[in-house]
Every structure is written in structure tokens, then in C-alpha cells.
Amino acid sequence: MKVKINKLLTKDKTLFLAYDQGLEHGPKEFNDNNVDHKNIIYLAKKGKFNGIVFKKGIAEKYQTEIKKSKIPLIIKLNGKTNLLKGEPISRQICSVEEAIEVGASAVGYTIYIGSEHESLMLEEFGKIEKEAHEKGIPVVAWIYPRGKSVKGKSKRELMAYATRTGLEIGADIVKIKYEGNLKDLSWAVKSAGRTKVVIAGGTKQNEKEFLEEVKEIKESGAIGLAVGRNVWQNPKPLKITKKIKKIVFKNDSNKS
Ligand code: FBP
Numbered sequence: 001m002k003v004k005i006n007k008l009l010t011k012d013k014t015l016f017l018a019y020d021q022g023l024e025h026g027p028k029e030f031n032d033n034n035v036d037h038k039n040i041i042y043l044a045k046k047g048k049f050n051g052i053v054f055k056k057g058i059a060e061k062y063q064t065e066i067k068k069s070k071i072p073l074i075i076k077l078n079g080k081t082n083l084l085k086g087e088p089i090s091r092q093i094c095s096v097e098e099a100i101e102v103g104a105s106a107v108g109y110t111i112y113i114g115s116e117h118e119s120l121m122l123e124e125f126g127k128i129e130k131e132a133h134e135k136g137i138p139v140v141a142w143i144y145p146r147g148k149s150v151k152g153k154s155k156r157e158l159m160a161y162a163t164r165t166g167l168e169i170g171a172d173i174v175k176i177k178y179e180g181n182l183k184d185l186s187w188a189v190k191s192a193g194r195t196k197v198v199i200a201g202g203t204k205q206n207e208k209e210f211l212e213e214v215k216e217i218k219e220s221g222a223i224g225l226a227v228g229r230n231v232w233q234n235p236k237p238l239k240i241t242k243k244i245k246k247i248v249f250k251n252d253s254n255k256s
Pocket residue numbers: 018019020021024025053142144200201202203226227228229230
């Protein structure tokens with residue numbers, strides 16, 4: 001079956017709104033405004049994002065609002081809290097079927113390559129990828145090199161290893177962190193072959209510096225970002241969204 005990826009793209013570029021930090025980091029990331037999922041769904045709709053990333057609990061409880069927004073839903077199928085220390089592992093907590101039931105247009109899964117537990121995550125991903133693709137659902141792989149074994153390795157090597165892993169394991173889109181320089185990121189994008197690359201936003205930073213980073217992301221050949229905190233922790237989330245879109249979709253559409 002053909003994988004329905006076009007729903008997540010605007011002329012092959014994209015901007016996803018990531019909102020799975022409630023589990024991954026805890027509510028310490030939120031304020032009175034962005035702790036409310038309704039405000040996040042409103043932001044996704046008003047900002048015309050190409051997709052919104054939730055875990056299944058939020059998708060279940062706010063199904064009506066998500067459907068009404070018409071923003072494609074990406075369900076992250078695995079997750080963990082940041083309370084447990086040690087070698088990172090994130091196991092599956094939602095099936096592809098459950099994700100489709102709550103209206104998912106795509107599914108996501110995080111793999112910590114380099115972790116002692118990477119084989120478990122790679123195996124789980126393999127099953128998810130097979131099932132999702134049989135149903136025509138695109139798969140987004142969050143690939144983050146983590147754990148003792150990656151300490152001291154070069155950022156260039158790790159970014160490219162992350163994107164290449166995405167290609168090798170069958171991801172349609174691979175999401176990585178941008179940690180090196182433009183040359184290294186461009187190499188990582190090249191290493192991904194036909195797997196599309198999106199970049200995480202990271203911790204909230206100075207707006208000007210963040211937008212400079214977005215320009216480099218655009219230049220690298222990555223198709224866009226899956227951004228969370230740098231948008232919804234900004235006092236003017238819609239305004240920063242417009243600025244990001246102006247860069248990401250430059251010459252590609254009039255979406256901004
Ligand atoms: P941000 O743009 O807020 O960094 O979100 C991107 C993201 O990948 C989220 O989807 C995820 O919750 C978080 O980063 C994980 O970050 P980390 O693994 O560094 O805790």
C-alpha cells in the first residue's frame with residue numbers, strides 16, 4: 001500500500017508542532033497558557049502546522065478539538081519519563097491500531113541509538129514500521145544518540161549516524177537534534193538518502209539565535225522542523241510560527 005505522506009507536507013517541506021514533553025520532561029515545561037491542550041490545538045490550527053505530535057492520552061481526551069482543527073495528528077507510540085536515570089530506553093505504550101482509532105495520520109517512535117537497550121527499540125520499531133506501512137501510515141523516527149557509548153563521539157558522526165539509521169530501518173521521516181554546524185547537518189541530510197529529515201527545536205533559546213538556526217536547517221536540505229518549546233514557550237507563539245514558516249517554506253509555497 002502507498003504510504004500517505006503528502007498529507008504531512010507542503011511542497012515537500014513541513015512544520016510539526018511537538019507536544020509530547022508532558023511525559024518526556026514533566027509539566028515543569030508548561031505555564032498557565034501552554035499547559036492547556038486546547039490552546040495548543042488552537043495554535044496548531046491558527047498557525048496551519050503540517051502536523052501535531054501528541055501521545056495517545058491527549059489524542060483520546062481531546063479528539064473532538066483535534067478533528068475539528070483538521071491538523072494531521074502524529075501519535076508518538078513510545079515514551080518515558082525523565083525520572084529514571086541510567087541507559088535510556090523508551091518502550092511502546094500505544095499500538096498502531098490504537099493510534100489509527102484516535103485519528104492518527106502518522107505514527108512516531110523514539111530510538112536512543114548507542115543505548116544498551118537500542119536493540120529492543122530497534123526491534124519494536126521494526127514491527128511498528130511494518131504494520132503502519134501495511135496500512136499506508138507514514139512513520140516518523142525520532143533518533144537520538146544517547147548513553148555511555150556515545151560519549152566523546154563527534155557530533156558530525158552522530159548526526160549522520162542518526163539520519164542513516166532512519167533510512168536503514170524504514171522511516172519515512174527521521175527527526176534528529178541539530179548539534180553541529182551547517183556542513184555537518186548537510187552531511188547528515190545526505191546520509192538519510194530518500195528518508196526526509198526534520199529537526200527538533202530543543203530547549204527554548206533566544207528568538208534571534210533560534211531563527212538563525214532555522215535558516216541553517218533550511219539550507220542543509222532538511223525538510224523542516226518538529227518544534228515544541230521554542231514555539232509554545234514563546235510569549236507570542238503565533239508570531240514566531242510565522243517567522244519560522246517564512247524561512248521553512250521560502251520559495252516553496254505561500255503558506256507563510
Ligand atoms: P522540542 O522542540 O521542545 O525540543 O521538542 C522536540 C522533542 O523531540 C519532543 O518531541 C520530545 O518530547 C523532546 O524533544 C525530547 O527531548 P529530550 O530527549 O532531549 O528530552
